[in-house]
Amino acid sequence: xxxxxPARSRRAAQxxxxxxxxxxxxLPLIQLLTPEGERIPHPDxxxxxxxxxxxxxxxxxxxxxxxxxxxxxxxRQGELGLWASLLGQExxxxxxxxxxxxxxxxxxxxxxxxxxxxRAVPPINLLGxxxxxxxxxxxxxxKNFGLYTIVIGSQTLHAVGYAMGIQRDGADDAVIAYFxxxxxxxxxxxxxxxxxxxxxxxxxxxxxxxxxxxxxxTERQSRVPLYRRASGxxxxxxxxxxxxxFACLAVTRxxxxxxxxxxxxxxxEAYTYRMxxxxxxxxxxxxxxxxxxxxxxxxxxxxxxxxxLVREGLADDEYFAGIEAEADALAADVRxxxxxxxxxxxxxxxxxxxxxxxxxxTAERAELAAYLExxxxxxxxx
Amino acid sequence: MSPVSSGxxxxxxxxxxxxxxxxxxxxxxxxxxxxxxxxxERDPKVLLMGEDIGKLxxxxxxxxxxxxxxxxxxxxxxxxxxxxxIGAAVGLALRGYRPVCEIQFDGFVFPAFDQITTQVxxxxxxxxxxxxxxxxxxxxxxxxxxxxxxxxxxxxxxxAHTAGLRVIACSNPVDGYxxxxxxxxxxxxxxxxxxxxxxxxxxxxxxxxxxxxRFDQAVVVRSGTDLTLAAxxxxxxxxxxxxxxxxxxxxxxxxIDLRTISPLDVDTVAASVQRTGRLVVVHEAPVFFGLGxxxxxxxxxxxxxxxxxxxxxxxxxxxxxxxxxxxxxxxPDLDRVLDAVDRAFDH
Numbered sequence: 001x002x003x004x005x006p007a008r009s010r011r012a013a014q015x016x017x018x019x020x021x022x023x024x025x026x027l028p029l030i031q032l033l034t035p036e037g038e039r040i041p042h043p044d045x046x047x048x049x050x051x052x053x054x055x056x057x058x059x060x061x062x063x064x065x066x067x068x069x070x071x072x073x074x075x076r077q078g079e080l081g082l083w084a085s086l087l088g089q090e091x092x093x094x095x096x097x098x099x100x101x102x103x104x105x106x107x108x109x110x111x112x113x114x115x116x117x118x119r120a121v122p123p124i125n126l127l128g129x130x131x132x133x134x135x136x137x138x139x140x141x142x143k144n145f146g147l148y149t150i151v152i153g154s155q156t157l158h159a160v161g162y163a164m165g166i167q168r169d170g171a172d173d174a175v176i177a178y179f180x181x182x183x184x185x186x187x188x189x190x191x192x193x194x195x196x197x198x199x200x201x202x203x204x205x206x207x208x209x210x211x212x213x214x215x216x217x218t219e220r221q222s223r224v225p226l227y228r229r230a231s232g233x234x235x236x237x238x239x240x241x242x243x244x245x246f247a248c249l250a251v252t253r254x255x256x257x258x259x260x261x262x263x264x265x266x267x268x269e270a271y272t273y274r275m276x277x278x279x280x281x282x283x284x285x286x287x288x289x290x291x292x293x294x295x296x297x298x299x300x301x302x303x304x305x306x307x308x309l310v311r312e313g314l315a316d317d318e319y320f321a322g323i324e325a326e327a328d329a330l331a332a333d334v335r336x337x338x339x340x341x342x343x344x345x346x347x348x349x350x351x352x353x354x355x356x357x358x359x360x361x362t363a364e365r366a367e368l369a370a371y372l373e374x375x376x377x378x379x380x381x382x
Numbered sequence: 383m384s385p386v387s388s389g390x391x392x393x394x395x396x397x398x399x400x401x402x403x404x405x406x407x408x409x410x411x412x413x414x415x416x417x418x419x420x421x422x423e424r425d426p427k428v429l430l431m432g433e434d435i436g437k438l439x440x441x442x443x444x445x446x447x448x449x450x451x452x453x454x455x456x457x458x459x460x461x462x463x464x465x466x467x468i469g470a471a472v473g474l475a476l477r478g479y480r481p482v483c484e485i486q487f488d489g490f491v492f493p494a495f496d497q498i499t500t501q502v503x504x505x506x507x508x509x510x511x512x513x514x515x516x517x518x519x520x521x522x523x524x525x526x527x528x529x530x531x532x533x534x535x536x537x538x539x540x541x542a543h544t545a546g547l548r549v550i551a552c553s554n555p556v557d558g559y560x561x562x563x564x565x566x567x568x569x570x571x572x573x574x575x576x577x578x579x580x581x582x583x584x585x586x587x588x589x590x591x592x593x594x595x596r597f598d599q600a601v602v603v604r605s606g607t608d609l610t611l612a613a614x615x616x617x618x619x620x621x622x623x624x625x626x627x628x629x630x631x632x633x634x635x636x637x638i639d640l641r642t643i644s645p646l647d648v649d650t651v652a653a654s655v656q657r658t659g660r661l662v663v664v665h666e667a668p669v670f671f672g673l674g675x676x677x678x679x680x681x682x683x684x685x686x687x688x689x690x691x692x693x694x695x696x697x698x699x700x701x702x703x704x705x706x707x708x709x710x711x712x713x714p715d716l717d718r719v720l721d722a723v724d725r726a727f728d729h
Contacts, residue, residue: 135504135507136510137509137510138512139509139512139513140513141476142512147505151500151501154469154496154497154500154501157465157466157468157469157472157473157497158470158472158473158501159473160466160470160473161470161471161472161473161474161476161481162473162474162476163473164473164474165473165474165476165478166477167455168429168455168479169477187465187493188465188466188469188496188497191461191463191465191466191469192466192469194463195460195463198461351510351511352507352509352510353506353545354506354546354548354570355506355511355569355570356568356570358548358570358644358645359598359645359646359647359649361545361645
């Protein structure tokens, strides 16, 4: 956190102590697993995982990272137009994703490949929009996983609306709205907070603060830690170690249960780090130093769970090698499926403009079809 | 979707099941209110959301009494956040609801413009047809009520330019009653413009009569032989007045209520122009890049050799909507319409 002495003294001078809350640099980081892999208890967030469940989380993290690495490689080889890497954010995504019940619903940004994995969305589904063969193309209701949303923050309002629908259905499902530190400045995110608070909607706002919105540090978005934004809207905000899969799981599960039992929204700030570039089009060396990246490398989410598994004797080298092999096989499958993705037919652009006939679209489709057929006739005549 | 519309490409609303009621003159505001009520009675998934639509019944009273009868869960007073209204409607639609959103005034829709154009309009395509967005966005539009800034605009072209949205406008109580129900039954998002200065116009509404047209059809509301006037919403009455005045001068004008802006029912307009040979398009929105330009281009493509004169356009100017003391000069009126008619005949 930055220390802005003049700003803090101004705030101290204006705000009564009772409302000022903890100082900006006091981090009530909820952590259940240290970077060294030591399991530490937390009074509010008990988590009882058996060895198999613990290993399953490790497997999730490794497979998700491997698919992500393959996405970056496919972009570098020209098979994808773009890739948005989740490198470093695996624990935040897997932990929160695994906290969901089957009936819960996740509204992602465009970087939630790890959440998609926990919702059993086939990884290949995520590649279509990055390859340029569609804009997403999956049925959000099939796995209760919304379409990737590229306009920053828009999906948080969709999440609240969906949660309002849950209330009207009398169901005990809950919703997670994913967004980032940059999105926290968007009007839509703030309106989502207002609506969720006003209607006590069963929604969890899961903010992955990965410290960077492309080139802008979190301090450009907020003078206070992001989790503290919630208090002004009238619901709790928490900061969790986003590189600790146990903590992300336990805290999100508690927030979802709170939501589904009629106690309203929660903001979770998962404090993490974007280890890679914003996307494959970005060059982070222009705006951040290597020291920072190296510091966060020591907090790696996978390394710490692996250390925990070793320390507790829950897995051996053979197990780890098996997971690596499974990850490589998965990556090979994803690669093969990516290369096999067909380009859509040009006329398919007309197919889903409207669900019911629209005279303009019908006319333009016929016109373009006739035009394209003219080329086919020319080809045939040669 | 109600059973009556299944299998039909464009929803056909059923006649009221409540039995025949005597036709009585009602205002447009009341006709819309009754149409909303019928849609809510027919489908429990239909719900209304907007600012001041509950106890107050909306600033124009279009939702008057609906919260009392259908409850706060179905008639939702929203926080004052237009993007929030439309964004929440997207989520409700994903959950299987059919939200009808009220934007209080035309000029207040812009905070929601992002959600409407980047989300509502595109989710059907983004999902390759797996999710639909049966959202209706009601917008009172147009000037002539002596209002302050942002309360008199006609932004229909901005929405018509976005694929994925249907854009329609009612001009009278009978159409208002049917078209709002047809819009709600559509699985596509519909931006539904209501001419605010005509909210208090009255007409006989017979709920037991079937609607005569689909919501994607224009209607010839007055037959004529010499020139076609095409308009929507508030300008339909102005054009009818102009046609009556022209008749006294020996000119027979045909008047088309366009009703639908996206899609545009060019078939009906072109068929009319094939008869009359002249077309003048009238709307309150600025002429520049407006509906008139699109209609002029399409009619010219179809009727080039039949046109006796260039397609005329009458509308607002390329200025911010003026203060109300001079809005009557900005808005097309009977004289400006007839002036354009004269020019078409003088050509």
